Amino acid sequence: MEKYSYVTKYKDNDLFRAALNQLTRDTFGFDFESWYQNGYWKEDMYMPHSLMDGDRMVANVSANRMTFVIDGEIKNYIQIGTVMTAKEYRNQGLGRYLIEKVIATYKNQCDGIYLFGNDSVISYYPKFGFQVSKEYIYKKHLIKDEMIKKLSKNSEGFVKILNPSNEDRVRFFEYVKDAVLNDGMIMRNLGLMGFYYHEMEDIYYSKRLDTYVVATIEDNTLNLSCFIAKRKVELSEILDSFADVAEAVILDFVPSDKSGFEVEEFKEEDCTLFYIGEDLQRIEREQLHFPLLSHA
Numbered sequence: 001m002e003k004y005s006y007v008t009k010y011k012d013n014d015l016f017r018a019a020l021n022q023l024t025r026d027t028f029g030f031d032f033e034s035w036y037q038n039g040y041w042k043e044d045m046y047m048p049h050s051l052m053d054g055d056r057m058v059a060n061v062s063a064n065r066m067t068f069v070i071d072g073e074i075k076n077y078i079q080i081g082t083v084m085t086a087k088e089y090r091n092q093g094l095g096r097y098l099i100e101k102v103i104a105t106y107k108n109q110c111d112g113i114y115l116f117g118n119d120s121v122i123s124y125y126p127k128f129g130f131q132v133s134k135e136y137i138y139k140k141h142l143i144k145d146e147m148i149k150k151l152s153k154n155s156e157g158f159v160k161i162l163n164p165s166n167e168d169r170v171r172f173f174e175y176v177k178d179a180v181l182n183d184g185m186i187m188r189n190l191g192l193m194g195f196y197y198h199e200m201e202d203i204y205y206s207k208r209l210d211t212y213v214v215a216t217i218e219d220n221t222l223n224l225s226c227f228i229a230k231r232k233v234e235l236s237e238i239l240d241s242f243a244d245v246a247e248a249v250i251l252d253f254v255p256s257d258k259s260g261f262e263v264e265e266f267k268e269e270d271c272t273l274f275y276i277g278e279d280l281q282r283i284e285r286e287q288l289h290f291p292l293l294s295h296a
Contacts, residue, residue, distance in 0.1 A: 004051040004058065004094070006101075011036070011043040019057035020048055027084040040194030046296070048082065049098050049105075059085040059094035063102050064296040065110075067188040069181050070288070071256075075279065078106045080115035081296035099128055103276065112277025116295055118270035130274035136287040138261040139250045142222070142243045157241040158204035158213055169200060172228075175212055179228045182235070184254035186226075187294045196293050206241060209233055214293070215242075222246035225293055226253055252291045263287055271295075 010016035021031035035041055044065065051059040062082040068075045080102060085095050103113060114133075117125055122132075161168060176193050179186070197203065197214065202225075204213045211233050214225040222242050227233065235255055242249070255261060266289055273283065273290065282288065 004053055006050070007052055008047060008049045009043060010048070010050075011041055011046075015055065016050070016052070016057070019052065019055065020050060020060060023057045023060060023084055023086060024082065026086065028082075034198075035191075035195050038194060038198055040191045040198070042191050045189065045191050049102055051094055051098065053089070056086070058089040059098055061095065061098035061102050062296070063106055064189075064192075066294065066296075068185055068294075069188065070185045070282070072181065075111045076109075077280070078102075078110045078113045079294075079296050080113065083115070096128075103128060107276070110277075112275055112280035114273060114275040114277075114280055114290075116271050116290075117274055119272070120270075122272065125274045129276050131276070133273045133275050133280065134284045135266040135273055135289045136263050137250060137252070137266040137289055138255055138258060138263055139248065140261045141248050142239055142246055157208070158206045158238075161200055161203045161205055164200040164203075169198070172197075172200060172203065172212060175228050175230060178230050180231060182227060182229060182233055182256065184256045184258070185288055185291075186253070187291060189294065192294060192296060206238075209237060209241075211238065213238060217242075217246055220247040222249040224249055224251050224253075226291065252289070252293070254288050 007016055010020075017032070017036065021033050024031050032041060046062060046064055048060050048062040050057050060082055061080060064079040064081055066077045066079045068077065080099070083095060083099070106113060115125065115130070126132075164172075173190065173194065177190055202214055202216050204215060205211070206213070209229070210231070211227055211229040213227045216223045222239075222245075224238075227235070227238055235257070239249055251261070275281075275283070283290070
């Protein structure tokens with residue numbers, strides 16, 4: 001790799017950041033500039049490891065520090081993401097070099113390393129010691145109790161936030177920062193929440209419960225990504241509030257109380273979980289699930 005320059009920890013370097021943005025746009029169709037400008041990129045949380053050919057970035061593998069609280073236990077993982085090589089530079093081993101560098105750098109600093117790969121790399125990541133894991137989701141039918149429906153309509157239920165102001169945004173991310181543990185596996189990563197929800201799309205708020213919900217409703221099904229509150233809130237209260245507009249719910253998180261939920265293997269096209277580290281065996285063993293909003 002002597003012909004290329006290795007760079008990292010360059011968040012505030014305009015030249016390198018622009019080069020990363022260009023490679024990301026060329027590869028995935030988005031970039032990180034607005035995320036950076038809005039203050040969500042924390043250098044010790046999102047750490048690109050890149051190769052430069054002159055002023056051009058030709059390959060990158062990023063390490064994301066991910067803190068989860070699983071059944072009350074804090075776990076620190078590294079999630080590998082933004083794996084990309086410019087088309088003209090592929091098949092030179094650049095990605096392999098960077099993945100091996102990331103694994104060597106962080107393997108003794110965390111409880112495990114994981115990533116999400118598409119179907120075309122099923123045989124690629126095991127070469128680095130990664131194993132494939134299943135994930136699971138939880139779902140249930142909502143009770144169509146007329147009293148519950150009546151209560152939800154007349155008790156200041158969840159209202160979708162439209163045209164959010166900066167004040168709305170500040171308040172929401174304040175709640176994200178100070179949220180208490182209300183489910184069985186919660187992510188602690190303000191930067192990723194900022195990446196996905198700076199525009200506050202698909203966010204509801206209940207004054208009565210003083211709780212935010214990130215959700216969509218499609219085909220009479222509530223797809224509940226997460227709920228965020230500064231106090232303990234029962235999931236049943238949230239589901240009751242949506243009983244008049246949805247017949248079923250699918251959770252994108254692990255409920256703290258799994259009773260009453262159906263559990264099934266989570267399958268998403270081109271999204272396979274790979275992991276290194278004995279601790280991450282718990283994802284399949286305990287039927288857990290990394291929320292989609294935690295994917296880097």
